Amino acid sequence: MNRTNLIVGIVFIIFSIIYYFYLIPTQIISSTAESEFAGRIFRPETFPQITIAIFGLVSVLLAGNALRDRGSPELMPGSSKRSSFQAFFVFILAVVYVYALEWLGFHLTSPIFLAILIIFFGTRDWRFVAPVALLTPVVIERFFWFSFKVILPEGELFVGAS
Numbered sequence: 001m002n003r004t005n006l007i008v009g010i011v012f013i014i015f016s017i018i019y020y021f022y023l024i025p026t027q028i029i030s031s032t033a034e035s036e037f038a039g040r041i042f043r044p045e046t047f048p049q050i051t052i053a054i055f056g057l058v059s060v061l062l063a064g065n066a067l068r069d070r071g072s073p074e075l076m077p078g079s080s081k082r083s084s085f086q087a088f089f090v091f092i093l094a095v096v097y098v099y100a101l102e103w104l105g106f107h108l109t110s111p112i113f114l115a116i117l118i119i120f121f122g123t124r125d126w127r128f129v130a131p132v133a134l135l136t137p138v139v140i141e142r143f144f145w146f147s148f149k150v151i152l153p154e155g156e157l158f159v160g161a162s
Helices: 003-027 046-068 081-104 106-120 126-148
Strands: none
Touching (some): 081 106
């Protein structure tokens, strides 16, 4: 049995349950009246629910596969201290990014986050880093607005500035 996959699967299952039953209902707020959704399939929480349900299903499959596999545990190929450090760094940076979104908003936080990640993983050419870091958040914001009418976090520091 691969204990790592079992533990990761269980942690992801717990995360999926918390996400589906706590985070989605408390964090997704509709800007339109409830009556406007009558007869429509897609509500604001539909795509996050579908995504986390698929993630939860894959997590169950991961944990089930770990329980089913009774062979000797094997180390992941290519596992090293550097890859562990990279994973830990990305996790910590993602946590900081999520909290910074609340204060600084999507448009200010995302280019910084993307630039740090691109540089951390080896690309140091600013002719590539700057356009990707600046244009990707704009494309994502426009996509979410025109496709789903979703306003990405604006940040508490800039809410009353307009």
